[in-house]
Amino acid sequence: MxxxxxxxxxxxxxxxxxxxxxxxxxxxxxxxxxxxxxxxxxxxxxxxxxxxxxxxxxxxxxxxxxxxxxxxxxxxxxxxxxxxxxxxxxxxxxxxxxxxxxxxxxxxxxxxxxxxxxxxxxxxxxxxxxxxxxxxxxxxxxxxxxxxxxxxxxxxxxxxxxxxxxxxxxxxxxxxxxxxxxxVQDYKASMAIRVLMPCIMRRLNTVLDARASSSGDKRNKFDLLVLLCGVLHVIIQKLSSSTLAARKVTESAPFVLLLFCRVLTCDSCAARDKAALAIGALARAIGPDFADHMPILLQYFNVKRLFPTYLQVIGNIFHVLGDRILPYCDDMMDVLYRGLSKPTLKPAILECFGEIALAIGKNFDKYLEAVMKRLKDAADPGYYDDVLEDDEVEYGNRLRQGIFKAYSGILRSIKDPASGFKVAADLFLFTQAVCKDQSRDSSLKNTVVDALGDFCTTLESWTKEMIKDLTKC
CATH class of the missing domain: 1.25.10.10 (Leucine-rich Repeat Variant)
Structure with a gap:
C-alpha cells in the first residue's frame, strides 16, 4: 500500500x-x-x-x-x-x-x-x-x-x-x-453467435481435411481440433438455451454431428474426448429428435472407436432419447458386448450398461440375462486374488466400481421384484467378496455404499407395489 x-x-x-x-x-x-x-x-x-x-x-x-x-x-x-x-x-x-x-x-x-x-x-x-x-x-x-x-x-x-x-x-x-x-436473449448477440457457428464448422472441416506432414504440425492440428470442438460445444449449449436460437442447432445438427464423428477417428485422445462431449451437448440440445441423427452416429460406433468418455456420452444419449433409441439398441449392445474384450474399456462399458438399463427401463429385460452373465464373469473373485502390482490393483478397483454402478442402474430399472431379487442376490455375493478384499480403495467403498443405498430404495418401492397387489386380492 x-x-x-x-x-x-x-x-x-x-x-x-x-x-x-x-x-x-x-x-x-x-x-x-x-x-x-x-x-x-x-x-x-x-x-x-x-x-x-x-x-x-x-x-x-x-x-x-x-x-x-x-x-x-x-x-x-x-x-x-x-x-x-x-x-x-x-x-x-x-x-x-x-x-x-x-x-x-x-x-x-x-x-x-x-x-x-x-x-x-x-x-x-x-x-x-x-x-x-x-x-x-x-x-x-x-x-x-x-x-x-x-x-x-x-x-x-x-x-x-x-x-x-x-x-x-x-x-x-x-x-x-x-x-x-x-x-442469447439479446437479438444482436444471438445473431452474432448464430453467424459464428457455420464459420467454426467450416474451419473444423478444413483442419480435418488438411494434411500435417511434420510432428509439430500434427500436434498443432490436434490442438486445433480440441479448440474448435470446444468452441462449437459452447455455441451449441448457448444457442440451445433459447427456443428461437435453438433452431440453428437443429438445422446444423447432421453436418456438425458428422464433423464431430470424424474427430472421433483421429489419433488424439484430447480431441476425441472434446468431440464426444460436444456430441452429448448436441443430443441434449435437440432432445428426443436426436434419434433422427442416430444413423450418422452409428457409422462411427464400433469397438475400434470406443473410449471411456464416449461411453459416458452414449449413456447420456440413451437417457435423452428414451424409447426412441430402441430401434438401435440391438446393434449398440452388440458393439458393447464385443468391447468387453478390451480390458481398458470394460469398467466404462459395465457402467454404461447400468445407464442404459435406467434409460430404457423394462425394455432392458431382453438384455438382462446376457448382461448379468458378463457381470458375473467380471466379478470373478479369482481374478482379484492374483492382483499384486499397483496398476493392477487400481484397475481392479475401477472394474469393480463399474460392476457396482451397473448393478445399481439395473436394479433401479427393474419393476418386477421376482427378477429384481435374483439380481440383488448376485449383488450381495459380489459385495461380500469386495468387503473381504483389503486392496479396495475409499472411492470403491463409497460406490458400494451408493449401490446398496440404491437397492434399499428400490426394495422399498417393490415392497409398496407388493402390498398394493395384496390389498387388491
Missing amino acids: QLSPLAMQFVEGNIKASDWHNRKAATSALGVILEGPSIEKLVPVVPLLVDRMEDPNMVVRSTAACTLGQVFELLHSPARANRIFTDANLPCIVAVLAKSCLDVPEVSKEACGAIHFLAKGYEPISSEQGHSKKEISSELSPFLSDLIDALVYASAFSKETPFRLPTSASAYEALCEVVRVSN
Whole structure:
C-alpha cells in the first residue's frame, strides 16, 4: 500500500517517455502493483494501459495488452460495489482490444488473452450489489459482434502456417468465454453467435481435411481440433438455451454431428474426448429428435472407436432419447458386448450398461440375462486374488466400481421384484467378496455404499407395489 504512490510516480514519469524501453518498464510496473492497493487507487491504471495499446512500438503494445489482461483477471467483476472500469469507458476498451486482435501475432495473442479475462468476469454469479444476472451478462451484448469478428480474424488460417498457434489458441479460448457469458436473449448477440457457428464448422472441416506432414504440425492440428470442438460445444449449449436460437442447432445438427464423428477417428485422445462431449451437448440440445441423427452416429460406433468418455456420452444419449433409441439398441449392445474384450474399456462399458438399463427401463429385460452373465464373469473373485502390482490393483478397483454402478442402474430399472431379487442376490455375493478384499480403495467403498443405498430404495418401492397387489386380492 505504501509503495503504490511511488510506483505510480514512476509510471507517470516514464509511460510517455521518448525511449520505448522506459514506456515498456512503466507499463510492466503497472502489473506489479495490482495486488494490494484498493480498486479506487487502481482505476487510473486502465486508461493508461488502453493508451499504451496504441503505442508505436510493438513490444510496448504487447506488454500493455498483457497487463490489461492481468487487470481483468484479478480485478474485473461487475458484481463488485467498486469496479475497475465503468460503462462509460467500456466501449473504448472493447474497441482497442478488437483493433489489437488485428495487430502482429505478439500483440494479437495478448489482446485475445485480455478479451478472455474481460469476458470471464461476466460469468453468471449471484450478486448482492444490485446487479442481476441478466444485467451483468448483457453488458457485452452491444459489442459481441465486433469482438467475435476480431477473434475470428485473429484465429484465421494462413497459407504459410495452416496450423498456426499460439495466437489461434488464445483467440479460440477467448471466443469460448465470450459466447459462454453472452445473453442469447439479446437479438444482436444471438445473431452474432448464430453467424459464428457455420464459420467454426467450416474451419473444423478444413483442419480435418488438411494434411500435417511434420510432428509439430500434427500436434498443432490436434490442438486445433480440441479448440474448435470446444468452441462449437459452447455455441451449441448457448444457442440451445433459447427456443428461437435453438433452431440453428437443429438445422446444423447432421453436418456438425458428422464433423464431430470424424474427430472421433483421429489419433488424439484430447480431441476425441472434446468431440464426444460436444456430441452429448448436441443430443441434449435437440432432445428426443436426436434419434433422427442416430444413423450418422452409428457409422462411427464400433469397438475400434470406443473410449471411456464416449461411453459416458452414449449413456447420456440413451437417457435423452428414451424409447426412441430402441430401434438401435440391438446393434449398440452388440458393439458393447464385443468391447468387453478390451480390458481398458470394460469398467466404462459395465457402467454404461447400468445407464442404459435406467434409460430404457423394462425394455432392458431382453438384455438382462446376457448382461448379468458378463457381470458375473467380471466379478470373478479369482481374478482379484492374483492382483499384486499397483496398476493392477487400481484397475481392479475401477472394474469393480463399474460392476457396482451397473448393478445399481439395473436394479433401479427393474419393476418386477421376482427378477429384481435374483439380481440383488448376485449383488450381495459380489459385495461380500469386495468387503473381504483389503486392496479396495475409499472411492470403491463409497460406490458400494451408493449401490446398496440404491437397492434399499428400490426394495422399498417393490415392497409398496407388493402390498398394493395384496390389498387388491
